[in-house]
Amino acid sequence: MSSLDTTSAAEERRNRRADRRFGVRLPGAVAVAGLAAVPFALLLVLVEGRWPPLRRLDAGAARRLHAIALEHPEWTGTLRILSDWVWDPATLRGAVALVTLWLLRRRAWRLAAWAALTAGGGALIGVLVKVVVERARPSLEDPVAQAPGYSFPSGHAMTATTSFAVLLLVLLPMVPRAWRALCWGVAVVSVLGVGFTRIALGVHWFSDVVGGWLLGGAVVVLTGWAFEAWRADAGRRRTGMGEGLEPELAGDAPEPPAGGSGPAARGQ
Numbered sequence: 001m002s003s004l005d006t007t008s009a010a011e012e013r014r015n016r017r018a019d020r021r022f023g024v025r026l027p028g029a030v031a032v033a034g035l036a037a038v039p040f041a042l043l044l045v046l047v048e049g050r051w052p053p054l055r056r057l058d059a060g061a062a063r064r065l066h067a068i069a070l071e072h073p074e075w076t077g078t079l080r081i082l083s084d085w086v087w088d089p090a091t092l093r094g095a096v097a098l099v100t101l102w103l104l105r106r107r108a109w110r111l112a113a114w115a116a117l118t119a120g121g122g123a124l125i126g127v128l129v130k131v132v133v134e135r136a137r138p139s140l141e142d143p144v145a146q147a148p149g150y151s152f153p154s155g156h157a158m159t160a161t162t163s164f165a166v167l168l169l170v171l172l173p174m175v176p177r178a179w180r181a182l183c184w185g186v187a188v189v190s191v192l193g194v195g196f197t198r199i200a201l202g203v204h205w206f207s208d209v210v211g212g213w214l215l216g217g218a219v220v221v222l223t224g225w226a227f228e229a230w231r232a233d234a235g236r237r238r239t240g241m242g243e244g245l246e247p248e249l250a251g252d253a254p255e256p257p258a259g260g261s262g263p264a265a266r267g268q
Contacts (some may be wrong), residue, residue: 013053040214041154047135047152047207062138065200069144076144076201079245083145083197086240089155089189093119093165099170111246122162122219126155129215140202146204154204160194161216169224171243180242219250 022187046054069076085091096119101110126223135152149155164187175183195209239247 012232013167016043021047040211040218042087043211044129044133044152047211048133050165054207058207061199061206062140062202066140066144066202067140068140069200069202077236079197080145083156083201087194087197089123089159092159093123096166099167103170106244106249111170111228111249114223114245117168118166118219118223119159119162121223122158122216123155124213125219126153126158126215129153130155135205135208138202138205139253144201145201145203150163151204152208153215154195154198156189156198156204157195157209157212158160159212160191160218161213162219164191165216169220170249172242172250173247173250206213213238 010248052163069079096115099110100115104108111256130150130152133152134150137149137151138145168183168187172183191213195204195213198204198209199206224245231237239245
């Protein structure tokens with residue numbers, strides 16, 4: 001056997017080991033996200049314990065924003081459009097689904113699995129926490145909007161956090177570097193805007209929205225760690241948040257020093 005064949009066989013074995021570990025780490029990260037989010041857990045304790053300062057903050061924010069919503073119906077109508085259409089969870093999950101299908105067409109199997117599990121696993125965790133906590137939504141006189149189900153955490157806020165993170169971390173390699181800061185800015189403003197619309201429309205408490213942000217962030221951090229661990233196992237270079245999870249997806253990124261070339265270097 002030639003030295004080239006020996007190297008290829010060793011690389012293939014390393015990639016298989018990396019894939020097996022990734023297959024365990026990725027769903028494990030989703031499961032742990034619901035338990036390892038320390039700031040979220042602290043907020044949950046305060047919510048469940050009806051901590052007076054937090055209750056006053058929730059009630060004060062709801063009251064003030066509700067008064068503004070009643071005084072400015074045109075502004076309220078804009079918030080409804082943003083919340084129910086532009087930033088609706090179904091819209092954002094649909095965008096993630098399209099990106100996932102595109103990744104499958106590119107044969108970027110692992111990145112597609114990461115995107116699907118981050119978005120889908122995050123949604124499942126959010127529903128489970130809602131059922132466990134069973135927090136009622138705000139009850140306001142003359143409400144300007146209605147929403148079904150329990151209140152904590154905000155599904156809109158959590159979905160926005162996971163969805164915009166997935167879209168950014170997948171698509172950034174295709175974005176010119178000069179535009180990447182703008183993309184991050186749009187994503188951050190959108191996530192914050194989602195939370196604001198839910199409070200202003202009177203369908204969530206302030207702490208519901210913060211809980212959705214924290215829990216969604218925990219899911220992204222942990223599944224992102226699982227993906228980065230796979231890259232390390234496969235001998236690929238570390239990436240920064242500004243590059244996205246798989247810089248090789250752009251097709252013109254430099255090859256990793258120890259990860260080989262060809263399909264493997266493109267996440268295939």
